[in-house]
Amino acid sequence: MRTTKFFPLLMVIAMLAGVLAACAPAATPTAAPAVPTTAPAATEAPTAAPTTAPAAEPVKLTFWFNWEGTNADVMKDLVNRFNAANPDIVVEPVFQPYADMTTLLQTSIAGGTTPDVVALDLILIPQFVETGAIAPLDDYVAADANININDFYPLLANYDVMGGKRYALPVSTNNMQLIWNKDLFKKAGLDPEKAPATWDEMQAMAKQCQDPANGVVGFEFYTQPTGEGITWQFQVWLWAAGGEFLNADNTAAAFNTPEGLKALTYVSDMLKGNGSQPGPWGLFGDQKACMQLDGSWLFGYRKDAPFQWGIAPVPAPAGGTTASNVGGEHIFMFDASPNKDAAWKFIQYLTSPDVQLEWDQKTGFLPVRQSVAENADYLKWINETEPRMLPFVQGMATAHTRPATSKYYAVSEAFSREIQKALLGEASPADALAAAEKAVNDALK
Structure with a gap:
C-alpha cells in the first residue's frame, strides 16, 4: 500500500519518434573518353560515386x-x-x-x-x-x-x-513487519530487546504496555476511515491464521471461514481495550503506541526517531506461520x-x-x-x-500478494466497510464476516 498526496490531473503525452530510414543517392555513371579511330568506341563500366549512408537514429x-x-x-x-x-x-x-x-x-x-x-x-x-x-x-x-x-x-x-x-x-x-518502541517497553517493565513471537504474547505485552491514562495503546490497529488501510492490515492476520481473502480464480470471497473468524475475533477483542483501541494512524509516531505493523519504507522516516525501536516478524497464532502483505x-x-x-x-x-x-x-x-x-x-x-x-x-x-483482479479496490472498499463494524464493536465478528462476504461477492459481480 502506498500513502501519497493527490495532485491535480496532469495531461502528459509522450511523443514516440520513429526510426528514420536513410536512402543512399543513386550512383551516376561516367562516360568513357572518345577514341580517335574508325573502330567502334569502347566504353568503361560505370563507376559508382562513393557514398556513406548516415547512421540510423537510435x-x-x-x-x-x-x-x-x-x-x-x-x-x-x-x-x-x-x-x-x-x-x-x-x-x-x-x-x-x-x-x-x-x-x-x-x-x-x-x-x-x-x-x-x-x-x-x-x-x-x-x-x-x-x-x-x-x-x-x-x-x-x-x-x-x-x-x-x-x-x-x-x-x-x-x-x-x-x-x-x-x-x-x-x-x-516491500512488506510489513512488527515494529516496537523499546523505550515504552522498558517503561512498562517489558524486556526492550524482546518482541512478541505469537498472538498470545503480543496481546499480553500490549495489555502490559498500554497506559490509557496517558493515551498509550499497546498495539496500534488501523480502523478508520474505511478503505484499503483496513483491508491491507487485516489480510496479514487472516493469512497468518491460515485463511485466504478470495478464492483461487478471484471470483468469490474466501475469508468467511473458521480461519477468518479466528483472525477477526483476535483483532476485535484487542480493540475493546485489551491492548488496543480504535483509531486512525499516528499514535506510534507520537510515542503513544508500543507496537504496530509498518513497512520496509519506514527507514526513511523512523531513522532519526526520538526513541529506540526494533523490527521483528509479524507474530503468528499457535501452530500458524508469520505472514505479511507486499x-x-x-x-x-x-x-x-x-x-x-x-x-x-x-x-x-x-x-x-x-x-x-x-x-x-x-x-x-x-x-x-x-x-x-x-x-x-x-x-x-x-x-x-x-x-x-x-x-x-x-x-x-512467507509474504502474500493481494488478489490480482481489476475489481480489487471495489472489493477492498466493500470488505472494509463491513469489517470496520466489528473493529468498532458495532457488530460481532461472525456477523461482520457474513456481511462482508455478501458485499465482496456483489462487488465481484
Missing part, C-alpha cells in the same frame, strides 16, 4: 514511473547507464505522480499515445491487462536465456500471470509500442540480478529475486548498514 523509448526523491535519482542514473551501454536505444524516464498515474494511462490508451514501458503499483496492473493494451511477455521470457523466472519470488512472479499469459516482471517490492512495482510494455524488442531489452536490464542488487542497496527496496536476497554482498551490506532490515528480507518467503 530507437527512442518513453518510460513512465512514479518513484520520487532518492528512488527517482537512482532510477534515472540506471537509465543513463543503460543508454550509454546501448547507443542504439535512448530511454527517456518520465515521472508521473502516483495519484495521477491511472488517469494518465487510461487517457494515453484512449488517445493512442501510450508510453513504451511503465513501472506501476502491482495492484493497478490487472485493470490495464483487462483493456488488452499490455503486451504479453511470454515469448520474450522463453527466448531470453538471461531471464530465470524461478529466481523471482513466486508470490511476485505468479501475480503477473493472468489468463495463462505473463504481462509483467517484478522490479521493486507492495511494490512491476514493469511492463504496451502492445502499441513500435519498439518492443528494445523495450524488452530495457526490462531485462532493470530486472537483472546485478541491477536489482544495486537498486535495493541504494533505495531500501526489498529483493524481488531470491538470489539477491541470499547474495553474500547484500547480506553483508544489511548487517553493516541497517541490520533491522533483515526481518523484512526474510519475510518475503
